[in-house]
Amino acid sequence: METLTDRDFYPEWHDALVLLNRDLAATEPGTEPFALLLDEYGVFVGFPSWGAQGNPLREEEAGLPEVADAAQESAMEHLWRTWPVCPEHDLGLHVRLREEDGATVWWCAGRGPAGHGIVVGTLEARRTKGRRASKSGKNRRLGLR
Numbered sequence: 001m002e003t004l005t006d007r008d009f010y011p012e013w014h015d016a017l018v019l020l021n022r023d024l025a026a027t028e029p030g031t032e033p034f035a036l037l038l039d040e041y042g043v044f045v046g047f048p049s050w051g052a053q054g055n056p057l058r059e060e061e062a063g064l065p066e067v068a069d070a071a072q073e074s075a076m077e078h079l080w081r082t083w084p085v086c087p088e089h090d091l092g093l094h095v096r097l098r099e100e101d102g103a104t105v106w107w108c109a110g111r112g113p114a115g116h117g118i119v120v121g122t123l124e125a126r127r128t129k130g131r132r133a134s135k136s137g138k139n140r141r142l143g144l145r
């Protein structure tokens with residue numbers, strides 16, 4: 001797969017990756033940043049040294065939510081664990097549009113029935129360091145899917 005570095009192609013997707021790479025660096029320090037990867041089937045979100053998981057982005061429809069979904073799919077396969085995880089509740093997150101303001105957020109089922117959203121690009125490292133080691137990675141992965 002070829003890495004698309006020219007911002008003239010798909011500027012919105014490059015902008016989306018800036019936000020997602022902020023979240024990735026905050027939560028998984030040392031991980032290779034996301035990139036747009038091109039092959040004969042289309043443009044994917046993945047890691048240049050590893051490749052991508054999932055489907056290509058659909059050009060006419062894909063915005064930040066779709067890019068975030070694609071990034072999540074590749075990250076979970078590449079890192080072999082749930083990504084991203086709520087820093088407060090240690091639960092797996094899913095992207096959605098927040099009803100109040102239309103912001104693209106990572107949605108968490110914690111904090112009561114309404115849940116809560118964390119704006120994409122503003123994720124923080126988990127506040128409870130060390131919990132990852134005490135939890136079963138296998139169960140966490142199964143829980144998200």
Ligand SMILES: [Zn+2]
Nearest residue numbers: 086089108110
């Ligand atoms: Zn939460």
